[in-house]
Amino acid sequence: MIELTNLIKEFGDLTAVDDISLTVNKGEFFAVLGPNAAGKTTTIKMLVGLISPTSGTAKVCGYDVQSDPIEVRKRLAYVPDFPFLYDKLTPWEFLRFTGQLFHMTEEEIQERTRALIPRFSLEPYLKKSIESLSHGTRQRIAIVSALMHNPDVFVLDEPMVGLDPHHQFILKEVLKERSQTGMTVFLSTHQLSVAEEIADRIGIVHMGKMVAVGTKEELHNLGGTNNAALEETFLALTREESDVVTQRQLQQG
Template sequence: MTEYAIEVNKLTKKFDDFTAVDNLSLNVDEGEIFGFLGPNGAGKSTTIRMLCTLSQPTSGNAKVAGYDLMKDHAMVRENIGLVAEKMIMYDRLTASENLRFFGKLYAIPKQKLEERIDELLELVNMQEWKNTQISKFSTGMKQRINVIRALLPDPKILFMDEPTLGLDPQTTFSIRDITRDINKSGVTVILTTHAMTEAEALSDRVAIIDHGQIAALDTPHNLKKMISTSDTTIFSTRITNLTSQLIEKIKSLEVVTAVAHDNYDLKISASGSDSLNQIIDTIRREGGNISSIVNTAESTLEDVFLTVTGKDMRDHANEKSTTYNSHGQTPKSRVR
């Protein structure tokens, strides 16, 4: 085995003129849970699909489990499992029939396959449902079967693309527990998510990705520390008569690096010791009613995202609300 589970070197994927993954380089350590955090369209699934040999990179390369992604498809595939964005399952088959079907695709010997199915059903607490038709399962139960399906060939590396998307909180917690158990058994896990809490709860390290590029990469703890030790402060405020003109005024302040808003709530990323005074003065001068303003003492991964990309995760699908300040400073240049 190599030192790294995955080494990504300038991986790029273009769809015609559009660059979905842009010169991505990073290493994933053996045994870690590595999270790709980014909004819709950031390039997370495209990256995963390339690393799983399902999509041909436009340029760049990677080593997966020590094997060359471009030259050694078969060996890469032998060492990985994928929990894809969309569940693939046959509703009319039972849990074990589904698993057996996929196990045969991996050419796992019959006896070994039966043992593996039992072992994996036990891992996710689903033994008693072994012979029940999948159509009778809740979404959470289906997802548990979907996850262990990827583990049938006993992979060294497990890719999970948005494993808890659309699940209720309880099921989400159980899938996260299962993910930790899988990781403890020695499997390196790469997961994608656009939920901050998920990235934080599970990952040893997180790469924040935006427009196919890494905006920041570190442990959740260090990412949060990065903005609390930089001169950037995040203010959360509610302005009951918020207007787009007022937002523009706030953005035009020299001390303000990014602004995101959701109805009457604003998140303002600012730097400099006098930033709070300036922001409050501006809001008052423009006739804004401040119903609350807090300096987010404990920064969140969402604040990091705002600081390194200059926009709110929610805003991202709608590029109109991308919020750079008027001096053309990209917030990226402020945080290293």
């Protein structure tokens, strides 16, 4: 479903993503972890086609993101950490707009949103202007709009930011359900517990490289001591996280 091959992105003298190769299968829930400025968002941006890679390829459902962008986007949904919504529309108008973009009929739009809207508690807000809504509510609208067209691949960048615990739980539930029915989920997060709890496989990105990929158990074994917590493994692999920018400059220099 997702196939990243030798993906590199350079910003001047800085290599933000350094030769990442990865395959995420259909129905797999893949979580990407990494310290700040590790290259997670840049990888996601290349995966969804927002930026072009310096070299390497990104494929979604067999289509190259750069050469077949439309085919990719038809099968993909993306929710960034701060999603864009049309402020002057109501959530319902926005959801209909998104549905129409994906060529859904009125019946399909109503049917699918009817299932999603109550789960994300959006009914009271459907007729309000989006500009008057809180960050968390906007985030939920963005998630619903992304899920309503049943994407094959769902990419989320820090989706838990701004969501209350209840809706974090709902989101995790929904993502689990969807991945079980064949949707591939690619999620970046700082919350190790989220990754640990729901991801089939976890990738740890550090200084632009994918330093570790594996199941929860496999990663536990990488921590130095058998069955170490994911946190320990993460810290072991991404030591000196707070000074990551300096490290990268040193690496480049």
